[in-house]
Amino acid sequence: MFHSSAASILCAFLAAASGAPPFVVALDPGHGGSNRGAPTAKPEQYEKHLTLEIARLVQRRLQGEPGLKIVLCRSDDVLVPIRARARCANQAGARLFLSIHANAASAEQGPGSQRGFEIFVLPAEDVDQEVARAALLADDDAQAAWAAHRARTTAADSLAAARRIRWRLSDALGSDRDRGIKQAWATLDILQGLDMPAVLVEVGFLDHAEEGPFLLSEQGKKTVAAALAGAITDLRSRELRGQRDPMTTAPPGQRRGPAAAPASNVSGARP
Numbered sequence: 001m002f003h004s005s006a007a008s009i010l011c012a013f014l015a016a017a018s019g020a021p022p023f024v025v026a027l028d029p030g031h032g033g034s035n036r037g038a039p040t041a042k043p044e045q046y047e048k049h050l051t052l053e054i055a056r057l058v059q060r061r062l063q064g065e066p067g068l069k070i071v072l073c074r075s076d077d078v079l080v081p082i083r084a085r086a087r088c089a090n091q092a093g094a095r096l097f098l099s100i101h102a103n104a105a106s107a108e109q110g111p112g113s114q115r116g117f118e119i120f121v122l123p124a125e126d127v128d129q130e131v132a133r134a135a136l137l138a139d140d141d142a143q144a145a146w147a148a149h150r151a152r153t154t155a156a157d158s159l160a161a162a163r164r165i166r167w168r169l170s171d172a173l174g175s176d177r178d179r180g181i182k183q184a185w186a187t188l189d190i191l192q193g194l195d196m197p198a199v200l201v202e203v204g205f206l207d208h209a210e211e212g213p214f215l216l217s218e219q220g221k222k223t224v225a226a227a228l229a230g231a232i233t234d235l236r237s238r239e240l241r242g243q244r245d246p247m248t249t250a251p252p253g254q255r256r257g258p259a260a261a262p263a264s265n266v267s268g269a270r271p
């Protein structure tokens with residue numbers, strides 16, 4: 001068992017009492033196969049290896065947690081196209097998509113000059129595109145309005161999830177490693193076309209003289225994995241306590257219409 005705290009017992013009780021389907025989390029270990037990602041100081045060790053190891057550790061930590069199911073959208077050293085990763089999460093009925101990456105400083109920043117973790121969610125203009133995409137796929141105006149509502153609340157839920165992950169990583173790695181939540185810096189193709197809240201986390205800089213070796217160490221990988229697993233259980237228990245809008249997290253086929261939608265509570269979410 002991952003832990004036996006009172007919160008976990010409460011979660012197990014609530015999950016059993018609600019008869020709710022499992023809270024499915026799609027983990028996306030960045031890169032894979034010929035797409036190796038950032039190099040590390042170790043020969044033949046790349047970002048793609050680290051992201052897969054962290055994802056496996058998160059999965060192992062959460063194995064046996066009641067009401068929780070972890071799906072890996074890449075479970076081997078293979079190239080998985082971006083759209084296939086989105087399909088994996090959508091088909092699994094995931095309630096959270098978490099893409100795991102590690103950084104390297106750009107040439108302008110200067111190799112080795114940066115450290116810390118940072119978290120990305122879709123920029124506002126991309127959310128607008130998702131809203132337009134959802135509306136286009138709808139059969140009529142009412143469905144289009146509902147689809148647009150869902151796309152916006154999903155974006156708000158992504159931010160709430162990002163805050164929780166940030167809080168856990170900051171607690172585990174130190175607040176001085178916190179580079180914040182960002183929305184506009186990267187082109188976040190990987191976070192598009194998803195039906196659920198989606199977050200990308202860069203766990204640290206592989207080219208930093210201290211941080212790189214730490215991330216590759218057993219302790220480093222375990223520390224990051226424990227923080228991500230903790231954030232997932234936090235989000236799961238928050239949902240079970242009804243602190244999130246169930247409309248945006250209900251699995252496909254169990255969503256209710258907009259008339260029954262309660263106000264989203266994500267703005268009140270604390271890290």
Ligand SMILES: [Zn+2]
Nearest residue numbers: 030037101102
């Ligand atoms: Zn990456």
